[in-house]
Amino acid sequence: MNIVVFIKQVPDVPNIRIDEQRMTIIREGVESIINPLDCVALQAALELREREGGRITVLSMGPPQSEEALREALAAGADKAILLTDSAFAGADTLATSHVLARAVSKLRPFPDLLLCGMQTIDSDTGHVGPQIAEELDLPQVCGVNEIHVDGDLLVLKRLSEGFLDTIRAPLPALLTVSKELCPVSDLSLGAVEAAFTQKDIIRWAAHDLGLHPDEVGLAGSATHVRKLRQPAARTGGRIVTGSPQSIVDALIRKLESMSILDEED
């Protein structure tokens, strides 16, 4: 089973800081890591390869320093790493990103059996990229899976949704986005990190390698444009209301009325 895992390098901060003027995430002085759910996707790929055989290719679109994330994926056990990097890719929204990633997948021979990615990233958190790649490649997609079984040419998947446990059958090839419940991520061996940097190669593809015109990638190829970006207000602690049930209800209603959430006439 040949598997592609999409990974994104993201800033390692619990609370992302935003440059409201330039409308970008502040990356200076912040360490970059592989998006944690992409690590889960990679781990799932490693376990599938263990059972089913095949090869794992990791794909990432990003600036040259994304090489670090790909090398880390090689250290974890990926067979091949491809970095999609080109100054023309800068400023891409999720659609333009998916377009580049999908084109890179369509260049792979043989065409992969399974495409995996995290269900969302910790920086932009849209959850768009996986589904958009599947749409562009016209593949079946299942999002947020927490169990993967392979039964011949069929995938048997489980996912939690709104208190239900879905069991889904999907044909191969398919694209899955994974949730953190899928599997715990293994620790890296230090020798594997050393080898990933000293003995392995990163393949680099630019727009022209993918036969993409500058107009269909990056900012130019984006369907959405950011008009305004602001840091959400920090959450303030709540107030705990105590007393008898009746006095608590009265206090809550008064509070909601004062905030104009409840209409006084009601």
Place this chain on the structure above:
Amino acid sequence: MHLEPSMKQAVIRRTVRKFAEKRLAPAAIEMDRTGRFPWDIAKEMAGLQYFGLEIPAQYGGAGLDTISYAIVIEEISRVNAAMGLCVAVHNGVSASPVYVFGTEKQRELFLVPMAAGKKIGTFCLTEPNAGSDASSLETNAIREGNEYILNGNKVFVTNGGISGINLIFAGIQTGEKGKKFSVCIVESEREGLEKGPTEELMGMRGNPVCPIALHDCRIPLENLLGGEGEGLKIALTTLNGGRIGIAAQALGIAQGSFDVSIKYAKERNQFGRSISEFGAIKDFLADIATRIEAARLLIYRASDMKDKGLNHVRESAMAKVYASEVAVAAARMGVQIHGGYGYTKAYPIERFYRDAKVCEIYEGTSEVQRMVIAKSLLNE
């Protein structure tokens, strides 16, 4: 001149920090309290190649450069100095000389299980009457047929209680008075090797330090590391590298002390505001952070010179003396920042304070390091 860690070194640091915070930080308290070595965690570490850091891949090691090695030791020691000590001594002064001075057969026989973490190593130089003064060693070896017979007492053996392979420094008797200072590889299961009780230490309590006695302990001639009389060369070469490991360990203690102290300073309120707003606390933090950065650069410089095959005697000694004194200062200031709570076991800073002190003593005291530095300056 590049003063930034490479991409690889950044990944190494992140990898070790993640593992150390998940597994070694929680274990540190129990190790300190009970003195028990956590074999289950050590086995996990063995699988991740922490016991073969600089050993080439062909012998099962990770094949890291020395800066990466220092980063690994720093990150372990940042949360668990006793484990940092175990790894630094095993790799830096036990596995490393077996690799550098060992024959191919010795590498197969001893180095491979060491790199796999199946045998933990020691470096047994110190004796009751010989510490800084290595020339007054009393342990001796007599050649008889195809064997050496060893007799003597080694003390303060780091990793002693858990070791499988011991490098014993001994004088091989030649004629009436002559002695050739040499290194013998002695497996812990050899008859005549006896380990004494674990020392009750002030700090580093998770590392079982103990005496090792040798009574007519027989080893085959092929267990001699290097040639007869090469002990001094092996000791000096090994300690030069070993000092980088201890310096990195001290750096980890300093960084760990700083990290818990700045966190505490931000959280603790007095007089209606965070104590981090007070000038005295700011001075402490600025001073510790500056000295930590200076120690780190000294360590990287010595490591880089070692990797380039340059003489790094002075630089290693400078890194070791400076980093160990920074560790003690950082832990002391850290306790002060914590105030009364810093003197309790509710916070890890008191353990850092106890752990830090020995960095100024072992693998060459601060006084010996200064002698080494001064000698190299005056001989120029």
